[in-house]
Amino acid sequence: MAKTNPGRFFEDYQVGQVLHHAVPRTVKMGERALYHALYPARHALYSSDQFAQACGLPFSPLDDMVAFHVVFGKTVPDVSLNAVANLGYAEGRWLAPVWPGDTLRSESEVIGLKQNSNGKTGVVYVRTRGMNQHDEVVMDYCRWVMVRKSTQDAPAPETVVPDLAKAVPADQLVLPQGLDFTGYDFTLAGEPHRLGDYEIGEKIDHVDGVTIEEAEHMLATRLWQNTAKVHFDATFRPDGQRLIYGGHVISMARALSFNGLANAQMVVGLNGGAHANPCFAGDTVKAWSEVLDKAETIAPGVGAIRLRLVATKGGDPFALKGEDGKYLPEVLLDLDYWALMPV
Numbered sequence: 001m002a003k004t005n006p007g008r009f010f011e012d013y014q015v016g017q018v019l020h021h022a023v024p025r026t027v028k029m030g031e032r033a034l035y036h037a038l039y040p041a042r043h044a045l046y047s048s049d050q051f052a053q054a055c056g057l058p059f060s061p062l063d064d065m066v067a068f069h070v071v072f073g074k075t076v077p078d079v080s081l082n083a084v085a086n087l088g089y090a091e092g093r094w095l096a097p098v099w100p101g102d103t104l105r106s107e108s109e110v111i112g113l114k115q116n117s118n119g120k121t122g123v124v125y126v127r128t129r130g131m132n133q134h135d136e137v138v139m140d141y142c143r144w145v146m147v148r149k150s151t152q153d154a155p156a157p158e159t160v161v162p163d164l165a166k167a168v169p170a171d172q173l174v175l176p177q178g179l180d181f182t183g184y185d186f187t188l189a190g191e192p193h194r195l196g197d198y199e200i201g202e203k204i205d206h207v208d209g210v211t212i213e214e215a216e217h218m219l220a221t222r223l224w225q226n227t228a229k230v231h232f233d234a235t236f237r238p239d240g241q242r243l244i245y246g247g248h249v250i251s252m253a254r255a256l257s258f259n260g261l262a263n264a265q266m267v268v269g270l271n272g273g274a275h276a277n278p279c280f281a282g283d284t285v286k287a288w289s290e291v292l293d294k295a296e297t298i299a300p301g302v303g304a305i306r307l308r309l310v311a312t313k314g315g316d317p318f319a320l321k322g323e324d325g326k327y328l329p330e331v332l333l334d335l336d337y338w339a340l341m342p343v
Contacts, residue, residue: 007081007229009150010115010122015160017110019126021074024105025225027098031066038220038248039255040210044189045265051188055265056180061097064267065251067104067139071130072247073224074106079126080228084146085275086246087123089335090164092141092270095174096132103133111142115156121146125162141270167271170295170304173338174268181301181342184263191262195303195343198291204260205317206287210252212244214281220248244279249333253287253311261289261339264305269338271306276327276334283313285332290318292336296343303343309335 035041041063044051052060080086098104112125124147129140142164186192221231229236230243237243250273257264279285293306310320315330322328 005077005081008078008147009082010124010147011149011151011154011157013110013113013124014157015110015113019075019078019108019110021078021106021108023074023225024103025070025074026101026103027062027066027070028100031070032062032100034223035063035066035251038216038223039251040208040258041251041255042190042258043262043265048188051185054183054185056178057097057176061099061176064094065247065254067094067098067130069224069247069251070104071106071128071139073226074104074130075108075126075128076226076228079108079124080145080147082148083228083230084121084148085230085243085278086143086145087274088144089270089273090142091127091168092139093168093172093174094139094266094268096136096138097176098132098138102138104130104138106130112144112160112162113157114159114161116146119149119152119156121148122156123147167306167336168269168338170293170297170338173297173304175297175299175302175340176266179299179302179340181299184301184342186263189263190258193263195294195305195341198294198305200291200293202291203318204289206256206259206289208256208259209284209286210256211284212248212252212279212281214242217242217244217248217281221245241280244281244283246275246333249275249279249285249311250335252285253309253333253335256285256287257289257309261307263341264307264339266340267337268304268340271336271338273333273335274327276331277329279313279332283332285311285313287311288318297340301342303341304338305341306336306338309333309337
């Protein structure tokens with residue numbers, strides 16, 4: 001019996017299958033330091049215990065994307081080790097803060113399968129939950145990924161495409177206990193703009209850009225224990241290039257969005273997302289956002305803002321799709337999320 005893990009192929013999945021992912025991980029302040037070294041992350045609530053305490057929290061939690069990367073990374077050996085590409089996200093919610101010292105683990109359920117017309121690959125849909133040491137769910141989300149078949153003539157499974165919500169309703173967003181923005185310090189946060197200063201349909205060019213380096217990408221995939229072959233092995237793709245982990249692009253774009261959205265402090269919902277085109281070392285990532293919606297919350301002084309975050313590697317500002325409805329080749333990421341902001 002083989003003792004190594006070649007990863008699952010498309011024909012190895014069944015709808016309803018539950019995957020318990022190995023190797024729980026305890027996260028501490030080292031993860032924050034490395035996260036802030038990899039990305040120009042400056043949102044105040046994740047940078048300062050004193051700022052977080054002034055907002056009603058006991059101290060500063062780990063960045064929301066640290067939780068996402070760790071939970072996601074646990075799933076890779078069972079879901080996307082043999083992936084061609086991660087395709088999209090839906091129905092994501094951050095349900096509890098992750099504090100330094102928490103231990104995270106993940107489990108996923110296969111909720112859909114669809115073989116591609118070429119017969120060589122298929123799309124696997126999973127719903128993933130990340131839990132802490134108290135068995136509390138800290139986040140859950142759906143994603144779908146294109147996975148290779150090991151045997152092309154393996155029979156195609158029955159097609160099941162889950163019916164996923166286009167957005168998480170604002171009243172289903174979960175806010176951290178005690179969060180209160182009534183005493184929010186706009187000077188320390190870095191910008192004066194509150195929820196009422198943004199209009200639905202408004203677009204914001206985040207101005208700055210960061211050139212992706214091979215070394216930082218390899219550090220990121222190792223840090224989050226994302227062992228997908230397309231990210232590590234230069235011989236795995238015909239062009240000999242390692243694909244930049246899509247989560248690396250998400251975090252880079254989120255960090256760049258500080259310039260113009262410094263007060264969009266906490267990401268609490270992931271409505272949808274697409275990695276529109278591959279990113280490679282040497283690409284310079286820039287970002288822009290569009291305000292899609294705004295909502296009230298039950299927390300004092302706290303509102304919710306729904307944003308489209310687009311990462312690009314050049315091109316005209318605010319350009320997204322061509323006349324054919326397809327993403328322009330310079331678009332890397334199209335992400336739809338909810339964040340919390342002072343009213």
